[in-house]
Amino acid sequence: MPEGNHSTVTEFILTGFPGLDPEYQGLVSAVLFLVYILTLTGNVTILFLFATNRSLHKPMYYIILNLCTCDILFSTVTLPKIISMYWFQTGTISFTACFVQMYFVHYLGSVNSLILFLMALDRYVAICHPLKYPIVLKNSNIQILSITAWIIAKTSPLMLVIRAYPLPYCSSNIINHCFCDHIGITTLACVNRAPYALPALIFAMFVLLGPLAFIVFSYSAIIIAVLRIANAQGRIKSLSTCSTQLIIISLYYLPRCFVYLASNVGIKFSSEVRIVIIMVYSLIPPMINPIIYCLRAKDMRESLWKQFNTKTVPKKAKVSAISN
Template identity: 75%
Template sequence: MPEGNQSFVTEFVLTGFPGLHPEYQGLASAVLFLVYLLILIGNASIIALFATDRGLHKPMYCIMLNLNACDILFSTTTLPKIITKYWFQSGKISFTACFIQMYFVHYLGSVNSFVLFIMALDRYLAICHPLKYPILIKNSTIIILSITAWVVAKAAPLMLVIRAYPLPYCASNTINHCYCDHIGITKLACTNRAPYGIPAFIAAMIVLLVPLAFIVFSYSSIILAVLKIANSQGRLKTLSTCSAQLIIITLYYLPRSFVYLSSIVGIKFSPDIRTVIIMLYSLFPPMVNPLIYCLRAKDMRESLTKRFKRNTVPQKAQVTAICN
């Protein structure tokens, strides 16, 4: 069928978790709502802590701030719609809104990947080139790199939307997913998907694998540098400076790489399992990242402890005054 203005579809329907029994839909929406709240509260708290404590205005925490913002935006882009589907049985999304959601899903995923690249670069220079680190990495440097990441990440998702939007959609309008993405949408087009799917796959691989290649290189170099330290206590102290970043990077890349590699080697998942896996690796890291910062980052722990003591001391004084 030739392309052109042949799109009879005016809206799409998100199935969410295709095999979910109706009696569990309320529970699913409650869990998703709780996850959304935890993501908002956790990441917003880290941003507020950074804004009010000048001691955290360091390159490493400036990088983390980008991840916090990205996590909040991604969850806000994807979760409210699927929550309302199960709460109000409203899985419909307009044609244009679906493409807008698709753009932000892929855009924020690209930003996340580039920010993790910057994070690996920061730790690589800090540990492998400590004398050059204060000269090369400053807050201003991180701000420039972060802005570059947010700007450059627009290119590939915009290309996906521009190429997919004009396709003829004249058959099914059901997307077997919790949100609109490129594969879910273009599968519904009444045309050969290869000219659109292959460039999209290549773009996804570039965005995913190029940062991942540097991340593997940087942390391999870090491990080699740490092994050269004679003192075992010194090795542990050096590794602790990048443990939080390494955990975050692992949570982001490992499940994604597993899904991509499984498709290459021929391992196929049912729509239910695939949707669950994608939602887990999309939402679990944003939910636990703030906890990782607080447990693994020394400055963050100290800042939280000071804030807690500052809030509890006046309360104790007030209670004492009332009792007297």
């Protein structure tokens, strides 16, 4: 269809959280702003530690580096707009900008899923095939795989945008969501949505269930391999090396799988509940992932501790030098 068919709609209106009482909008925007600041602070701290400590230049931390970058970009694409909507009462977004946001929402979600796949692959090889680990997953290979993930993830979201952009949008321009996504936009098109919904569903299942299938396989193999270790202390140590990744993966996949399964077995959510669930599983993991890294990963804790020590020790040395 020609692009002119959508000329009746020049902008969309994001509702944010539908039904939110105006007296709570200030509180909600403050919470979202805090989430955004904590997400940026935590993930930038991880990037800084990686850049200043060569001891973190290991395959696992290269994967975490990609995950932090993806989390920063996703939060930056989604949160500022909804925060400004509540602060300045400007929920409008231009036609093109909405599709740009839609592309990055789906693109970064795809990258996130593929990076979690690499995270599971790292632990699978490390525990089930430890002798092959230095060869199979050396830093250069992880870098190539990470770059490949960022490139591969572009294709499907781009096709979704190309198919959805020319549709005729000639009725309502109100999107009941906090950001532009494929479902929110295409439901406003003045055509039968079914031909466009099926490719989007296939894309979502491929991005979500493909990596998840390998993740389930890899951690099942890890558990079996760990149970074969005779030494109890060895079993605990092996499990602790993948506990961080398992927590992060669970935070990403479990809520998404719950939403997809619930909709397929007939459990209905109101639009308000659905949006809250989506916002929780989209924004909370990027905020708390850095905390999990620092608390669970020994190398990360030590690097963070060294950064604090380098700032406090010189001050103490200067005070002692003056006193002498």
